[in-house]
Amino acid sequence: MTKKHRAFLKWAGGKFKLVDELAKHLPQGERLVEPFVGAGSVFLNTDYDSYLLCDINHDLINLYNIVKNQPEKYIAAAKAMFVPEMNVKEQYYRVREEFNQTQDPFLRSVYFLYMNRHGFNGLCRYNRKGGFNVPFGSYKKPYFPEKELRYFSEKAQKAIFECVGYEQAFDMSKAGDVIYCDPPYAPLSTTASFTTYAGPGFSLDDQALLARKSRHTALERDIPVLISNHDIPLTRELYRGAKMASIDVQRNISQKGNSRKKVAEVMALYDHHYQDVID
Template sequence: MNKKQRAFLKWAGGKFKLVDAITRHLPQGQRLVEPFVGAGSVFLNTHYASYLLCDINQDLIDLYQIIQREPQRYIGAVGELFVPEMNDRDAFYRVRDRFNRSRCAFDRAVSFLYLNRHGFNGLCRYNRRGAFNVPFGSYKKPYFPEREILAFAAKADKAEFVCMGYEQAFAQLQSGDVVYCDPPYAPLSTTASFTTYVGAGFSLDDQAILARCSRHTACEKGIPVVISNHDIALTRELYRGAQMETLQVQRNISQKGSARTKVDELIARYDHTCQWDDNAV
């Protein structure tokens, strides 16, 4: 049994613990396309000939492209920030301010990993002006993921990293592709609409459009699509006609461990057997 490869980024909603369940639903194909690549756990733990990995977070895609091109230079630069004197509140806010002021992709990529590992819960959050605003995490000794970066770089020669939205990613699909979608999740309730995604967030309209794109892609183009989301009435309605599996997953966004409860997640798969409903969303 192969050991699972961890991503080098901490990521809210990361799929490391769910990789085995997700890969059970991913059929064979030539290329895996991920419109919401996030930390890349599915990419790292699957075995396709090539990958198209997309996200609307330009900082994330720039980071991946830099590691793909020059991993040793990147590791040398970011390693200088993972020292005891930089695990400090004032140092964190200096790096965060430098990140928000910089327009250099390499410098921002170096700061991004530092902020990811030293910031609260590995969140990636920007304010309306586009400034990264996650607070200091106060961890005893943040981990420097050098081995994980090298593993990512080794796998990245099979990948193309592109900053684009999910609708643009679906427009790039071709025969032989398999699609895995890990969108920002639909809220469990009207008071649970927090999103860590970039920009204006991922609306309920986006949830419906993604479901429709997935259904059309599978039923009309014969390209299978697998989607993860919360298992709630809304998603079951949106994904009707898909094969579905429910899993219980620990949620780790809460600051208090006692408040971290298990929630139901849904894995929906559309393929050539999906039941198309002309009146569906």
């Protein structure tokens, strides 16, 4: 059993628990392209020759490039924030305020990890003006992920990080690539609202456009695309023509611990080998 590697960030919808199952559905290829890299669990637990890892969250990509290129400087600066006197509400809100006012990439990356570990539920959320607005989390002793940072930095030597939307990530892919998409989840019901990770939300139109882009990329460019999402009638309809598999996952849907339930996840693989040609 190979050791699983955890991401150094807490992340809503992170794929750590799913990664073994998910890897079984990923085709072979030279390079893995991820248009929605998130915390990077799939990148950390797969073994491709190289990686193109994309996200529209500028802070995330900036952080990854700094961890890749300046691990020692970054770890020293970030670790200094993980002390008891910084684990108080007043300090957290002071840091959040400074984060929202500075454009300094290194400082923002240090503050980002601090807020990720000290903020409520590890959420990453911005207001309409682009200000980070997650409240204080009140944790006894936030964990400083030093060994996870070191592993990420080492593995990142095989990766290129780009702050681009998913369409551009697809356009940057080439023969020999495999694309894995982990978009913001489709809502379980029409009343469930989307979690906005960065910028405007990912709408139902976006879900449909992503499915279409995936199908065309597999058919016309012979680049296989795997998408994961909630396994619900809506996604089954969106991914018609793909090879589909369902896996169970413990998902923390509710704040109440006792109502956390298993929601199946669909793995939809677009590959020209077994495609129903539909449009």
